[in-house]
Amino acid sequence: MHAARQHGVTAVGVTLSRKQAELAEKRVAEAGLGDVVEIRLQDYRDVHDGPYDAISSIGMFEHVGLSQVKEYFDRVHSVLRPEGRFMNHAIGRPPGFKHSRVARRGFIDRYVFPDGELHEVGTIVSAIQEAGFEVRHLESLREHYALTLRAWVANLESNWDAAVAEAGLARARIWRLYMAGSALNFEAGHTQIHQVLATRPDGGVSGMPLRPRFE
Numbered sequence: 577m578h579a580a581r582q583h584g585v586t587a588v589g590v591t592l593s594r595k596q597a598e599l600a601e602k603r604v605a606e607a608g609l610g611d612v613v614e615i616r617l618q619d620y621r622d623v624h625d626g627p628y629d630a631i632s633s634i635g636m637f638e639h640v641g642l643s644q645v646k647e648y649f650d651r652v653h654s655v656l657r658p659e660g661r662f663m664n665h666a667i668g669r670p671p672g673f674k675h676s677r678v679a680r681r682g683f684i685d686r687y688v689f690p691d692g693e694l695h696e697v698g699t700i701v702s703a704i705q706e707a708g709f710e711v712r713h714l715e716s717l718r719e720h721y722a723l724t725l726r727a728w729v730a731n732l733e734s735n736w737d738a739a740v741a742e743a744g745l746a747r748a749r750i751w752r753l754y755m756a757g758s759a760l761n762f763e764a765g766h767t768q769i770h771q772v773l774a775t776r777p778d779g780g781v782s783g784m785p786l787r788p789r790f791e
Contacts, residue, residue: 577604580612589615590623620651627657637666637700638692645695649707656776659783662709665771669694687750697770709774712784718762721769725759 579585591597597617604613620636631652640648652662684692701711732739732752739748761767775782 626655630661632663634665658778713773722762
């Protein structure tokens, strides 16, 4: 919606969550952007149209799984036009962790992100480039995300009664504990988050300016 409103793009949003799709469609309609923003209840592996000028993946890569990483990046590459841009935004772990998968039967696995996997960013950069992309920029948002989580906790606590009325006491307590603990993890460097910007080069032409400005 922001890209359509501020930059004049025609956008497609893809999600597996029916509730997320319904809410997004409602917000798009209320904003009067229904002619330029399309929301699909669809698996990314079923996206066959395009080619797209740019693709961003935000907050879903943690659910792809290491065994599917190659298929994931290959699919993105196949629907992106030559010189197109791809931005992958994902929570990860620093080197040294034995397993990428969130601990089975742990708090996060049971109540928040079942079957989630967090990968080291170097592994992801290599996988992106092996799919035919050229990585152009990498940014860590670890400290920013810790601050964001603390703001979310503050918002939840300041609207506690309304949150409990809508979601129930158990769910509200789960998310308060999860977000507070996650803020500490990001601050301590036990959890990371990176944005990786890549392009699909065309005969060596990246489509990127020599001195890009990221604002």
